Amino acid sequence: MQPVLNINDVRCVEVALTREGVSVSELMHRAGYAAAQEVLELGDVDNVVVLTGLGNNGGDGWVAAEALHGRGVNVKVVCPIEPDGLSGDLARQVAQSAVRAGVSTLVGPPRDELESLLETADVVLDCMLGTGFHGEVRAPFDIWIECVNACGARVVSVDVPSGLSGQTGHAASACVVADMTVTMLSLKPGLLADDGRDVCGAIVVAPLAEQTERLVVDADPVAWRTDLSDYLEVTAPRSAAVDKFSRGSVLVVGGSRRFPGAAIMAARAAARMGAGYVTLAMPASAAGVAQAHLLEIPVVALPEDADGVITSDARDVVLKLAERSSAVLVGPGMRVSGGTCALVSALLGSSTPLVIDADGLNCLARLTNGELPEFPEVTRRTAPLILTPHRGELGRLVGATTPVPDSLVSQLEAARKVVWSDGGSELVVVTKSNATACVGVERAVLPKPGPAALATAGSGDVLSGMMAAALAMHRDEDPDLALLAAYVCEVHGYAGSLAAERVGSHAVMAGDLINVIGLAADAVDEHAAFPEGPDEG
Ligand SMILES: NC(=O)C1=CN([C@@H]2O[C@H](COP(=O)(O)OP(=O)(O)OC[C@H]3O[C@@H](n4cnc5c(N)ncnc54)[C@H](O)[C@@H]3O)[C@@H](O)[C@H]2O)[C@@H](O)CC1
Numbered sequence: 001m002q003p004v005l006n007i008n009d010v011r012c013v014e015v016a017l018t019r020e021g022v023s024v025s026e027l028m029h030r031a032g033y034a035a036a037q038e039v040l041e042l043g044d045v046d047n048v049v050v051l052t053g054l055g056n057n058g059g060d061g062w063v064a065a066e067a068l069h070g071r072g073v074n075v076k077v078v079c080p081i082e083p084d085g086l087s088g089d090l091a092r093q094v095a096q097s098a099v100r101a102g103v104s105t106l107v108g109p110p111r112d113e114l115e116s117l118l119e120t121a122d123v124v125l126d127c128m129l130g131t132g133f134h135g136e137v138r139a140p141f142d143i144w145i146e147c148v149n150a151c152g153a154r155v156v157s158v159d160v161p162s163g164l165s166g167q168t169g170h171a172a173s174a175c176v177v178a179d180m181t182v183t184m185l186s187l188k189p190g191l192l193a194d195d196g197r198d199v200c201g202a203i204v205v206a207p208l209a210e211q212t213e214r215l216v217v218d219a220d221p222v223a224w225r226t227d228l229s230d231y232l233e234v235t236a237p238r239s240a241a242v243d244k245f246s247r248g249s250v251l252v253v254g255g256s257r258r259f260p261g262a263a264i265m266a267a268r269a270a271a272r273m274g275a276g277y278v279t280l281a282m283p284a285s286a287a288g289v290a291q292a293h294l295l296e297i298p299v300v301a302l303p304e305d306a307d308g309v310i311t312s313d314a315r316d317v318v319l320k321l322a323e324r325s326s327a328v329l330v331g332p333g334m335r336v337s338g339g340t341c342a343l344v345s346a347l348l349g350s351s352t353p354l355v356i357d358a359d360g361l362n363c364l365a366r367l368t369n370g371e372l373p374e375f376p377e378v379t380r381r382t383a384p385l386i387l388t389p390h391r392g393e394l395g396r397l398v399g400a401t402t403p404v405p406d407s408l409v410s411q412l413e414a415a416r417k418v419v420w421s422d423g424g425s426e427l428v429v430v431t432k433s434n435a436t437a438c439v440g441v442e443r444a445v446l447p448k449p450g451p452a453a454l455a456t457a458g459s460g461d462v463l464s465g466m467m468a469a470a471l472a473m474h475r476d477e478d479p480d481l482a483l484l485a486a487y488v489c490e491v492h493g494y495a496g497s498l499a500a501e502r503v504g505s506h507a508v509m510a511g512d513l514i515n516v517i518g519l520a521a522d523a524v525d526e527h528a529a530f531p532e533g534p535d536e537g
């Protein structure tokens with residue numbers, strides 16, 4: 001797994017490195033060389049334009065420019081002011097060194113001159129704004145960024161694409177769209193989420209020092225990004241000595257007369273993920289529709305109110321079904337009522353592994369007045385519990401004290417409030433968005449996100465069905481729950497890619513995901529076992 005550090009903690013690593021004898025000047029030199037090396041490895045690089053800012057990100061650029069010049073590349077550095085005028089000592093020194101070495105510069109060019117220069121470039125190295133950037137981009141960088149994005153050259157950003165917050169992943173109205181980002185010391189959360197997903201291109205981490213790995217871990221990573229091989233310990237068990245029950249049985253509780261589809265899709269997804277036996281329990285008036293769609297899945301009709309929502313009279317039958325199941329999912333399409341809240345509460349009190357999604361989460365929010373972290377006894381149980389809120393649902397769970405998360409870092413913060421107040425390793429919050437994190441008490445695991453095609457109604461219902469199946473299939477193994485949840489998200493994401501290949505990236509519907517879950521799981525398992533491909537394993 002690769003550690004992800006908050007920007008402030010990256011600065012702490014920088015300080016720790018200097019304490020261990022690696023000066024900031026040395027770090028800047030190594031950062032510049034690392035960037036130059038990545039540029040050279042792109043191949044066919046004769047002309048490079050380096051756009052530099054006024055801080056240390058610019059300093060990295062000057063070092064890279066001198067290194068590329070030394071390798072015979074035709075380099076031009078564009079800077080907003082004369083190099084001698086840079087106020088930071090380090091940046092000024094490396095700029096003066098580059099000039100002395102013969103690197104040619106262009107100071108404060110008008111727009112048309114910059115555009116003409118960029119037309120000659122094979123690669124643009126973006127060193128305008130790094131982690132010191134905040135707010136909206138000021139001149140001249142706003143214009144420079146527009147010119148970079150309009151030119152045809154390959155763009156390599158140093159540390160962070162200029163205009164992107166490396167912390168929140170929010171881009172300013174001007175932001176470089178890079179083909180590659182060479183980021184220093186460690187991954188940063190903003191590179192992996194929201195606008196960061198669109199503007200970073202391929203991300204390469206340059207560690208800069210042999211001590212970095214240790215110091216980054218000591219700096220308490222905010223999350224860990226998985227590599228496929230990490231999933232080996234949670235890929236599906238493959239014994240032939242099984243029957244349909246020992247493969248894992250799942251009970252899905254949900255649906256309403258108004259929304260029968262969500263629970264149907266969750267049940268089908270659980271079966272496609274590999275649960276040997278799936279039962280769907282839903283309000284009586286929706287059960288008929290469901291059974292007509294589900295030939296392999298028995299549907300149990302539950303007592304309902306006048307709106308076709310499950311009532312608290314369903315409690316005993318649901319608990320009895322839960323007891324016989326390896327895992328339960330509650331919530332999809334269920335609606336929030338006194339009856340459904342009572343059901344969620346009863347299932348939390350059961351000893352069966354549980355996934356709570358959608359309206360199940362909204363019931364949980366109602367049961368705890370939007371202050372779930374203040375009621376740790378509600379989630380504390382001996383069996384696994386996975387909550388799968390999207391940003392809005394997570395906001396409702398913790399919303400009395402926290403605004404709705406609008407970034408990966410705020411998702412992580414809100415999810416941590418929940419898991420840390422509970423304090424147990426049996427609880428994982430899967431905080432879903434374009435960058436999903438699986439947050440356990442010990443660490444937050446980031447699966448590789450799937451394509452935007454997953455942003456379609458019902459996609460979360462599919463995920464929660466898959467999640468319950470995974471819990472059921474692994475119930476005897478005491479798996480690392482956050483990693484297991486991340487594995488499920490990874491399969492879900494891969495299913496999104498496969499479905500997009502089949503029906504087109506704009507056309508994916510949740511049902512398409514269900515049909516390819518099996519192929520996606522096989523592919524993820526295969527890549528986990530043979531990261532370099534089966535022939536090289
Ligand atoms: N953290 C580390 O260990 C290392 C950091 N290095 C580099 O140092 C960078 C951070 O350097 P700095 O802290 O000097 O910050 P930056 O170079 O990212 O930015 C600071 C400069 O940008 C200007 N600026 C900020 N917001 C602006 C806006 N909205 N519009 C226009 N200009 C704006 C500031 O006035 C200042 O001149 C990193 O991104 C990385 O590239 C590397 O040199 C080596 C190691």
Ligand SMILES: Nc1ncnc2c1ncn2[C@@H]1O[C@H](COP(=O)(O)OP(=O)(O)O)[C@@H](O)[C@H]1O
Binds near residue numbers: 432433451453456
């Ligand atoms: N832009 C995106 N890129 C990748 N995955 C996404 C994106 N948007 C949403 N997703 C994923 O799609 C799923 C949507 O879940 P959810 O919001 O609960 O949908 P629904 O309630 O319609 O079922 C989540 O797994 C989420 O991580």
Ligand SMILES: [K+]
Binds near residue numbers: 126129130161
């Ligand atoms: K940059």
